Amino acid sequence: MGKKLTVDRYRKGEGDTWKSRGKKRSLGRIFIWALVLVSILLMVGILFPVPSNHGEDGSGSYFAIFPRNLIQAEVLINNKRIYVENRNEIHVYPNDKIRITDVVTDGLIPWGIKLISDGFPAEALLKKKIRLIDFWPLNFFKEPHKIRITFLAWGNPIGEITLVGELGYQDWIKLAEETDNIETKIFYLEQAAKVPQKSILVDLKLAKLYGEKGDWEEAAKIYEKISSVSDSKEIVKKLLESYIKSNQVDRALKTYLILLKKEPTVKNLSEFFSYLQKHKKRYQIVKFLNKNSYQVPTALKAPFYAYLGSLEANLHKWKPASVHLEKAISLGASEPDIYYNLSIAYKELGAYSLAKKYLQKYLKKRPNDSDSQLLLTQLLQQEGEQQEAINQLRKLIDKDPKNLNLHLQLLKLLQKSGNKKELLEEYKKVISLDPQNRVAWYNLGILYFEQTNWEEAEKAFKKALELKPDDTDTKS
Numbered sequence: 001m002g003k004k005l006t007v008d009r010y011r012k013g014e015g016d017t018w019k020s021r022g023k024k025r026s027l028g029r030i031f032i033w034a035l036v037l038v039s040i041l042l043m044v045g046i047l048f049p050v051p052s053n054h055g056e057d058g059s060g061s062y063f064a065i066f067p068r069n070l071i072q073a074e075v076l077i078n079n080k081r082i083y084v085e086n087r088n089e090i091h092v093y094p095n096d097k098i099r100i101t102d103v104v105t106d107g108l109i110p111w112g113i114k115l116i117s118d119g120f121p122a123e124a125l126l127k128k129k130i131r132l133i134d135f136w137p138l139n140f141f142k143e144p145h146k147i148r149i150t151f152l153a154w155g156n157p158i159g160e161i162t163l164v165g166e167l168g169y170q171d172w173i174k175l176a177e178e179t180d181n182i183e184t185k186i187f188y189l190e191q192a193a194k195v196p197q198k199s200i201l202v203d204l205k206l207a208k209l210y211g212e213k214g215d216w217e218e219a220a221k222i223y224e225k226i227s228s229v230s231d232s233k234e235i236v237k238k239l240l241e242s243y244i245k246s247n248q249v250d251r252a253l254k255t256y257l258i259l260l261k262k263e264p265t266v267k268n269l270s271e272f273f274s275y276l277q278k279h280k281k282r283y284q285i286v287k288f289l290n291k292n293s294y295q296v297p298t299a300l301k302a303p304f305y306a307y308l309g310s311l312e313a314n315l316h317k318w319k320p321a322s323v324h325l326e327k328a329i330s331l332g333a334s335e336p337d338i339y340y341n342l343s344i345a346y347k348e349l350g351a352y353s354l355a356k357k358y359l360q361k362y363l364k365k366r367p368n369d370s371d372s373q374l375l376l377t378q379l380l381q382q383e384g385e386q387q388e389a390i391n392q393l394r395k396l397i398d399k400d401p402k403n404l405n406l407h408l409q410l411l412k413l414l415q416k417s418g419n420k421k422e423l424l425e426e427y428k429k430v431i432s433l434d435p436q437n438r439v440a441w442y443n444l445g446i447l448y449f450e451q452t453n454w455e456e457a458e459k460a461f462k463k464a465l466e467l468k469p470d471d472t473d474t475k476s
Helices: 008-047 123-126 169-177 182-194 199-212 216-227 233-245 249-262 265-281 281-295 298-314 318-330 337-346 352-365 370-382 386-399 406-417 422-433 438-450 454-467
Strands: 072-078 081-083 089-092 098-105 111-116 145-153 156-165
Touching: 008 454, 072 089, 072 156, 089 406, 098 111, 098 123, 098 156, 098 281, 111 123, 123 145, 156 337, 169 182, 169 199, 182 199, 199 216, 216 233, 233 249, 249 265, 249 281, 265 281, 265 298, 281 298, 298 318, 298 337, 337 352, 337 370, 337 406, 337 422, 370 386, 370 406, 386 406, 406 422, 438 454
Parallel strands: 089 156
Antiparallel strands: 072 081, 072 098, 111 145, 145 156
8 A cells, every 4th residue: 555645754855746846837838838839839930920111112121030132241351341232243362262251141130141152162161261373273363253142041042242342453463474475564553553442563663564564654654643643763764764755755754843842862863954955955955944943942942053054054045044144153153154144244245354254263273264364355355454465465475485476466565565676576477377477577667667776677578568569558
C-alpha cells in the first residue's frame, strides 16, 4: 500500500515536493504557450507583413519577422565606411580592400544572410577584406567591370548591390610604366588624368611625354592647368619651355615676367631680352617693356632700365632714353655702355655739359676708345673750352702720331685759336702724312707768305699747283 502522508509530515516538508511539482507544471505550461505565441507571430509575419517606409516605390517593402528586402549594406573600403542602398552601385579600384560589415533589411531576424555572385566569392566579403586584383589582372579593368552581388535571406533573394571595378590613376600610371610605346603611355596617362582626385604627378608625367613626342602645344595646355593650382618656379619654367617650343611668343613673354618674379636673376633677365630681340622689332620691344616695367622685381630694375634706355637711344628716342638710363645709374648700374649711351642722348638733346660728364665717365672705363676721345673734343668745343679740346687732341696724337684724322681735327681747332705758329707746324705734319693733300700745301704757302718767307711760300704754292694745275687761286 502506498505510504500515507500525514499532516505532520507535510508540515515537516514532505509536502514541498508536491508543491515544487506544481510549480514545474506551471512553468511548462507557460513555455508551451510562449512557444505557440512565437509560432503564431512568425506565421503572421510571413503571411501578413507590415508595410514599412523603406520601399523605393511605396510598395513591396515590408517590415517582417523574416527579411524580404535589403535596405542597405555597410561597405568598408580601405577602412572608410560607405553605405550602399539596395540596387545601387559603388565604384572601387582593383587594389581597394573591401568588406561588407553590416546588412540592414526590413526583417526582425538578422541572421541567415548570405551573398552570391557569378565568378566572385561574394560570401567572403562578410568575413574578411578582399581585393579585386587578387581575382583579375590589372588589364582586366581597362574598361569598368561590374560585379553584381545578390543578398539572400534564408535562401531567398532580397536585394543586390553592384561593385564597379575600375582603374585608379595609380593603376593607369603603372600600366604606362610597363610599356615602351610612347603613344600607349600617353593614352594610359590620359585615362589617369580623367580620374577624380588624381595626383598632380599624372599631369606632370603626361606633359613631359607630350614634350618628348614634340607636341609642345598639348604640353603647354597641361602645364597651364597645373600652374593654376601650383605656380612653383619649376612649373613656371616648364610652362615657359612649352610656350617657347610651341612658338607661342606672347604667352612666353608673359611667363618670362612671372619667372623673373619667382627667380630674379640676371641670367633669366638676359634670356628674356634675347628672346625679345629674336621675336620682336625694337620699337615693339620698347613698347612692351614700358608697358610691363612695373612687373620687374626691384633686384632687376637697374639692368632692366639700362637695356630699355639703350634701346630707346638706338631708336633716337633721346628724352625717354636719358630718363631710363639715369634711373638705371641711380639704381646702381655702372656699365660703360650706359654712360656712353646717356652721353649721346644728352648730346642730341643739346645738354653738352651732361654729355661731356657721362662721356668722361665712359672714357675712364674705356680709355682706348679713340672715337669717343675724339667725341670728347667736340663736346669741349661745344662748351667753348677750345684749349681743353686742343689739349685733348694732342693727347690722342701722342698716342697715335700717324693718325691723319686726328691731325686734321687739330688743324680745325688751331685755325680757330689764331695761333699761326702752331698751325704752320701742324700743316707740316699733315703734309708729311699726306703729301698729296693740295689744300694743306696751299694753306702752308699762305702761312709762309704771311710770314714773308717768300722762298718757302713759293715752294708750297708750286707743289699745290702741281697737284691741281688749273687752280686759278694758286696761279695768282
